Amino acid sequence: MIALYPGSFDPLTYGHLDVIERAVRLFDCVVVAILTNPDKSPLFSIEERICQIQKATAHLDRVEVDTFHGLTVNFARQRGAQVLIRGLRAVSDFELELQMAQTNRTLAPEIETLFLSTSTVHSFLSSSLVKGIARLGGPVSHMVPSHIEVALSERYGVREEIS
Numbered sequence: 177m178i179a180l181y182p183g184s185f186d187p188l189t190y191g192h193l194d195v196i197e198r199a200v201r202l203f204d205c206v207v208v209a210i211l212t213n214p215d216k217s218p219l220f221s222i223e224e225r226i227c228q229i230q231k232a233t234a235h236l237d238r239v240e241v242d243t244f245h246g247l248t249v250n251f252a253r254q255r256g257a258q259v260l261i262r263g264l265r266a267v268s269d270f271e272l273e274l275q276m277a278q279t280n281r282t283l284a285p286e287i288e289t290l291f292l293s294t295s296t297v298h299s300f301l302s303s304s305l306v307k308g309i310a311r312l313g314g315p316v317s318h319m320v321p322s323h324i325e326v327a328l329s330e331r332y333g334v335r336e337e338i339s
């Protein structure tokens with residue numbers, strides 16, 4: 177069975193990686209699907225995010241990285257995925273995630289959404305938080321793989337210590 181893990185991944189965090197590692201134990205193939213959203217101006221290009229995720233998941237068999245635009249369920253159908261994976265960090269995620277899952281079910285009743293709870297050590301993490309800290313020169317080595325930490329510090333230029 178194929179599972180699709182859709183998201184922005186701008187950038188991938190250890191929280192995302194934790195969800196991917198858990199999903200790969202449950203499915204024959206996990207497709208990490210990066211949304212190319214014309215309404216958002218991401219920090220990292222699609223090509224950069226593909227490379228970042230491929231490198232971060234190189235130790236895992238049966239993980240593919242792909243990109244899509246438009247509806248997630250249409251791309252899931254295109255990839256032959258029967259399951260959408262989403263990570264839940266805290267109760268605060270639940271309302272939006274439930275709404276998305278229920279919306280997706282009306283669009284594609286044959287596709288199931290499966291929520292995986294992020295491990296507690298990563299439950300505070302989000303890509304926005306990582307970017308906010310990296311932009312201020314703070315340490316993010318416990319939040320993202322080292323190659324993404326390097327990419328963040330390069331993107332934000334000379335690191336300044338928080339005063």
Ligand code: PNS
Pocket residue numbers: 182183184185211246247248249275276279280
């Ligand atoms: O990492 P994110 O930004 O929380 O991921 C959100 C994502 C990409 C899963 C969601 O915005 C999405 O599925 N967008 C595609 C448009 C879509 O299918 N909308 C209907 C579901 S509400």
